[in-house]
Amino acid sequence: MSNLLTVNGLTKQFGGVLAVSDVSFEVNKGEIVAVIGPNGAGKTTLFNMISCFMPPTKGEVHYKGTRLTGQKIPNLAPLGISRTFQNLQIFENMTVLENVMMGTHVKLKTNVLSAAFKLPRVKKDEKMAFEMAMEVLKFVELEDLMFEKAGQLSYGMQKQLEFARAIVYNPEFIMLDEPMAGLNDTETNRMAGYIQRLKNKGTSFLFVEHKMATVMELADRIVVIDFGKKIAEGTPDEIQRNEKVIAAYLGEEAV
Numbered sequence: 001m002s003n004l005l006t007v008n009g010l011t012k013q014f015g016g017v018l019a020v021s022d023v024s025f026e027v028n029k030g031e032i033v034a035v036i037g038p039n040g041a042g043k044t045t046l047f048n049m050i051s052c053f054m055p056p057t058k059g060e061v062h063y064k065g066t067r068l069t070g071q072k073i074p075n076l077a078p079l080g081i082s083r084t085f086q087n088l089q090i091f092e093n094m095t096v097l098e099n100v101m102m103g104t105h106v107k108l109k110t111n112v113l114s115a116a117f118k119l120p121r122v123k124k125d126e127k128m129a130f131e132m133a134m135e136v137l138k139f140v141e142l143e144d145l146m147f148e149k150a151g152q153l154s155y156g157m158q159k160q161l162e163f164a165r166a167i168v169y170n171p172e173f174i175m176l177d178e179p180m181a182g183l184n185d186t187e188t189n190r191m192a193g194y195i196q197r198l199k200n201k202g203t204s205f206l207f208v209e210h211k212m213a214t215v216m217e218l219a220d221r222i223v224v225i226d227f228g229k230k231i232a233e234g235t236p237d238e239i240q241r242n243e244k245v246i247a248a249y250l251g252e253e254a255v
């Protein structure tokens with residue numbers, strides 16, 4: 001299995017709070033890796049450093065040999081990396097179709113000048129953007145709602161829409177921050193199905209999630225964070241039997 005993402009010694013200090021401390025792990029091609037841990041363990045901070053939303057105090061991240069740390073967020077998509085957010089980032093006043101088409105610009109060559117002069121390429125790009133968007137809307141079963149305003153959709157559908165926008169340019173590596181948060185069981189299974197189907201086509205994932213049943217079902221490997229430190233890493237079976245992990249979660253329940 002070839003290595004895709006290398007997280008090396010990531011550390012984040014917020015004043016006196018050591019939110020993440022010397023965390024290292026890898027994601028290999030075709031793998032689904034989950035990051036779990038009790039509330040406040042440092043998962044979001046770790047995720048934000050990996051996806052270039054926050055600079056680390058120490059440590060670095062590489063993707064296929066390219067240093068991600070210090071990169072600007074728009075540089076990630078051309079590398080084949082995509083991410084979704086814990087809080088939905090959809091455009092409520094735009095249609096479902098327009099939201100997804102927004103995600104296609106990475107692959108297309110149209111820029112402001114060519115669009116302003118309505119060069120022939122613009123028409124071709126618009127057609128391609130539409131076709132790409134329709135393909136993923138079918139994949140997430142939202143094609144019947146393509147002309148609805150995104151703000152009119154249920155929360156579960158809005159999550160599907162955000163996922164559609166994240167996958168529309170065929171990224172090789174997708175980072176999902178709590179993809180199942182706020183979803184009911186049916187919606188959770190539906191989202192898990194999309195992730196699994198993309199994995200079967202070779203896409204790799206890193207995701208943070210609180211819903212343990214989903215994590216255990218989807219992840220090939222799990223990284224467990226507690227008080228900012230990696231306390232365990234292994235397959236779902238190994239993690240469920242790991243005493244340090246059990247103690248960390250029991251501690252959380254006792255709080």
Ligand SMILES: Nc1ncnc2c1ncn2[C@@H]1O[C@H](COP(=O)(O)OP(=O)(O)OP(=O)(O)O)[C@@H](O)[C@H]1O
Nearest residue numbers: 014017018019037038039040041042043044045046
């Ligand atoms: N911007 C910030 N400034 C100061 N402290 C912060 C900041 N962001 C996070 N922290 C602290 O860092 C620690 C880790 O927070 P983080 O949100 O990364 O944890 P988490 O595992 O994602 O939590 P949850 O599961 O509740 O989302 C917490 O103690 C939190 O209070």
